[in-house]
Amino acid sequence: xTVTAVRKDPERLTMTLDAExxxxxxxxxxxxxxxxxxxxxWGPPTYPATFTAHDLRSGGRVEYHMxxxxxxxxxxxxxxxxxxxxxxxxxxxxxxxxxxxxSTDMPINEVRVLITEGEGGxxxxxxxxxxxxxxxxxxxxxMGMEEGxxxxxxxxxxILAEDVAERSSGR
Amino acid sequence: xxxAPPDFDRTFGALADATRRDxxxxxxxxxxxxxxxxxxxxxxxxxxxxxxxxxxxxGLITKxxxxxxxxxxxxxEGLRVARRLLDQYEELWRGRxxxxxxxxxxxxxxxxxxxxxxxxxx
Numbered sequence: 001x002t003v004t005a006v007r008k009d010p011e012r013l014t015m016t017l018d019a020e021x022x023x024x025x026x027x028x029x030x031x032x033x034x035x036x037x038x039x040x041x042w043g044p045p046t047y048p049a050t051f052t053a054h055d056l057r058s059g060g061r062v063e064y065h066m067x068x069x070x071x072x073x074x075x076x077x078x079x080x081x082x083x084x085x086x087x088x089x090x091x092x093x094x095x096x097x098x099x100x101x102x103s104t105d106m107p108i109n110e111v112r113v114l115i116t117e118g119e120g121g122x123x124x125x126x127x128x129x130x131x132x133x134x135x136x137x138x139x140x141x142x143m144g145m146e147e148g149x150x151x152x153x154x155x156x157x158x159i160l161a162e163d164v165a166e167r168s169s170g171r
Numbered sequence: 172x173x174x175a176p177p178d179f180d181r182t183f184g185a186l187a188d189a190t191r192r193d194x195x196x197x198x199x200x201x202x203x204x205x206x207x208x209x210x211x212x213x214x215x216x217x218x219x220x221x222x223x224x225x226x227x228x229x230g231l232i233t234k235x236x237x238x239x240x241x242x243x244x245x246x247x248e249g250l251r252v253a254r255r256l257l258d259q260y261e262e263l264w265r266g267r268x269x270x271x272x273x274x275x276x277x278x279x280x281x282x283x284x285x286x287x288x289x290x291x292x293x
């Protein structure tokens with residue numbers, strides 16, 4: 001597990017998660033900056049995400065949808081607040097209607113990503129997530145995040161095995 | 172999936188006050204009554220009583236009768252509810268980091284022996 005620390009503050013409604021990767025900051029930035037890479041980790045295996053717009057500039061928009069096992073889709077978007085490649089990304093993650101219009105009655109949570117170079121070629125990534133209020137946090141979790149989280153964690157081995165297979169087949 | 176009971180908002184509202192959080196901590200052992208608890212705080216008995224009422228409505232504490240005494244006791248289950256949502260959110264991001272790691276370590280330039288580092292068997 002590369003998650004090195006998690007701080008949760010129920011009163012301030014924030015969660016901060018620190019992770020460490022054995023790759024340079026540019027490589028980690030790509031995970032956010034390349035929509036094809038994003039698609040491979042944003043959603044769990046049972047609810048893969050498809051990014052249909054990806055304008056990673058201050059004031060820009062990123063649009064995506066997640067597709068469930070029954071073919072059900074939920075739409076979301078990011079409103080980009082701040083970008084400073086390859087170190088900093090701040091965005092507001094919200095829900096959208098079927099036609100892509102942001103839902104006004106749905107809560108938004110702000111995500112602050114900080115990527116810094118560590119020692120020995122490692123990279124630290126810190127994710128700070130802020131919810132506007134408890135009801136919003138509850139709603140966000142109920143709407144988009146129940147999607148097979150356990151499955152996501154349980155399928156790690158399968159994902160890794162697939163990577164091995166991909167590579168040995170020369171792809 | 173049921174995430175939290177309907178009084179979830181109330182739980183967080185009750186915990187948003189430093190005095191009330193302190194009462195919740197002190198009442199874990201369930202040894203003191205309202206009057207004894209009130210002595211810990213530089214405020215009126217009525218004010219402490221009001222805080223306790225808010226905590227009681229939120230299901231964070233209960234009043235228990237022990238013999239002739241009535242003690243305030245923390246309802247640990249109520250407290251866990253507040254934590255649970257953030258725990259779920261943590262799981263979500265942990266899953267994402269695992270997938271990010273898998274992507275980064277599958278780069279051709281990464282060494283083979285790095286492959287299984289940083290993964291967790293469930």
